Amino acid sequence: MAKKALELCNVKQKYQAPNGEIIAIENVDFSVDEGEFVSIVGPSGCGKSTLLSIVSGLIKPTEGSVLIYGKKEDSMSPQIGYMLQKDNLLEWRSIYKNVILGLEIRKMLTKENEEYVNELLKTYGLYEFKDKYPSQLSGGMRQRAALIRTLAVKPKILLLDEAFSALDYQTRIAVTDDVYSILKRENKTALIVTHDIPESISMSDRVVVLSKRPSTVRSIVDTHFDIENRSPLKCREQPQFSLYFNQIWRELDVHV
Amino acid sequence: MSMYNKIKETQQKKCNVSKEHINYLKKLRQRKRMIVLIQISIVVLLTVLWEALADVGVIDSFIMSQPSRIxxxxxxxxxxxxxxxxxxxxxxxxxxxxxxxxxxxxxxxxxxxxxxxxxxxxxxxxxxxxxxxxxxxxxxxxxxxxxxxxxxxxxxxxxxxxxxxxxxxxxxxxxxxxxxxxxxxxxxxxxxxxxxxxxxxxxxxxxxxxxxxxxxxxxxxxxxxxxxxxxxxxxxxxxxxxxxxxxxxxxxxxxxxxxxxxxxxxxxxxxxxxxxxxxxx
Incomplete structure (x- = not known):
């Protein structure tokens, strides 16, 4: 059996506000195996992003715990890389300086790690742009730079929080393919939050469907595609794709 | 390298400039020049007026002073x-x-x-x-x-x-x-x-x-x-x-x-x- 990279045990999150308490998440319980890609979908406002922040360690859960490779972490685990919706590249830093920001903050700026960054930049076609500034790059390239910034600190698990939703549709499809292949190539485990059902099916081995608030795991859909060299774009062409879509759609139980 | 690229870029731009664009740039420059010219004339005009009016005694240079005295x-x-x-x-x-x-x-x-x-x-x-x-x-x-x-x-x-x-x-x-x-x-x-x-x-x-x-x-x-x-x-x-x-x-x-x-x-x-x-x- 594969090693468990992530385990969420009975995670509960309550918010306190002057006009009362809000239970955002209740009894969320699932795990992610090493090398697996898992998506979380759910109705808007159901606390998907909160769940990701809890996994990352940015927020402490009210109850329950998150185990990373079987261990409970007190702060942001160095094993976890977090990608946000926007690329958040700093306009006053060159691409290279942007990409090493995480290493700088984590005080890991060694020769060896800088070499690794240069390698990543070369492999993913940004090396010639390392002295350019973010405003000179296209949206897709910016997202790639943000990914390299995350990968530079060598995390084992990647959390993607609507990481592509700020991009226009065409760029988004291309970037999804791009990021998927990079993450697979670097042997990462990924937990992806999205509101885009096709994206969740095409990118992941399993889709966790959350219910409305207080959100719990409604069901977990395994997605199987009998194709070699799986990529999000190829998945979209498969006949099973629409079956999975319908299944998840029913589970989401959307009412307007 | 980047310097060289920049020069090349501007050269390419120069080659591709259309007549309309040249006219547009010309108008832009003319407009800018005109604004500066008017600004300078306002200062000169007011100064000359001030001086002249003080000379003929319409305004009292004792309480208003006068450009030449300044x-x-x-x-x-x-x-x-x-x-x-x-x-x-x-x-x-x-x-x-x-x-x-x-x-x-x-x-x-x-x-x-x-x-x-x-x-x-x-x-x-x-x-x-x-x-x-x-x-x-x-x-x-x-x-x-x-x-x-x-x-x-x-x-x-x-x-x-x-x-x-x-x-x-x-x-x-x-x-x-x-x-x-x-x-x-x-x-x-x-x-x-x-x-x-x-x-x-x-x-x-x-x-x-x-x-x-x-x-x-x-x-x-x-x-x-x-x-x-x-x-x-x-x-x-x-x-x-x-x-x-x-x-x-x-x-x-x-x-x-x-x-x-x-x-x-x-x-x-x-x-x-x-x-x-x-x-x-």
């Missing part, structure tokens, strides 16, 4: 102690300005660091901000003594609170997503400040420098009105008291030039800074 006074003054007065005012303004920026930014950093402190001090800052600081003149003179130090403190009093409020506002409104990005790398508050919050607010800092250079000058002139032995403010008050309107007008014109030069210095500094920080696309 030039004379200026010549006289430059032979005497204009340098000293100019130096005193500039020195006081620059010291007050630098102190205001430094202390204001420092206070803003402390208040950003501690949100509770910031909440506690809010009403005090608001009251201090709306209080006319010139009212503190007599108090300042008694506390720090009549002299240069009182004038500098006056300049500081006028610019400090505005700087604190403006910088704090900038710090607080830093993009939260960018801060979250830094937090995903486990950044501490110090790192968030030095790597994200402060660099994001370089624009705010320069804006507050621009406002402050003017405010410091206001503080210095007000201070010099109250207590001084030299400076442009002293010249203006002295000129008014002995009814030498030529001296008053000359000093005011010099003051206007000083203010413009100081402001331009900040603008140039900003340009240089943004250039070194980021060579633009």
């Amino acid at each position: 030039v004379n006074t200026f010549m006289n003054l430059s032979e005497n102690e204009l340098g000293l007065h100019l130096w005193v005012t500039c020195y006081e303004t620059i010291v007050g300005f630098l102190l205001g920026v430094a202390l204001g930014t420092l206070s803003a950093i402390i208040l950003w660091w501690s949100p509770i402190l910031s909440k506690i001090s809010e009403p005090f800052l608001v009251v201090l901000n709306s209080l006319p600081k010139i009212a503190l003149g007599p108090v300042i003179i008694i506390w720090v003594g009549a002299g240069t130090q009182a004038i500098i403190v006056m300049a500081l009093a006028i610019s400090l609170i505005v700087t604190i409020l403006e910088m704090l506002n900038g710090f607080i409104n830093t993009d939260t997503e960018t801060i979250k990005m830094a937090q995903t790398f486990n950044a501490n508050r110090m790192q968030i400040f030095t790597k994200i919050v402060f660099p994001s607010n370089i624009g705010t800092l320069f804006n507050s420098l621009k406002v402050n250079i003017g405010l410091s000058l206001v503080g210095v002139i007000a201070g010099e009105f109250l207590v001084s032995k030299a400076g442009l403010g002293y010249l203006i008050v002295y000129g008014g008291q002995v009814f030498k309107l030529d001296l008053v007008m000359t000093s005011v014109i010099i003051l206007a030039v000083v203010a413009a030069v100081m402001y331009q210095c900040v603008v140039i500094l900003e340009k240089l800074f943004t250039k070194t920080m980021k060579h633009s696309a």
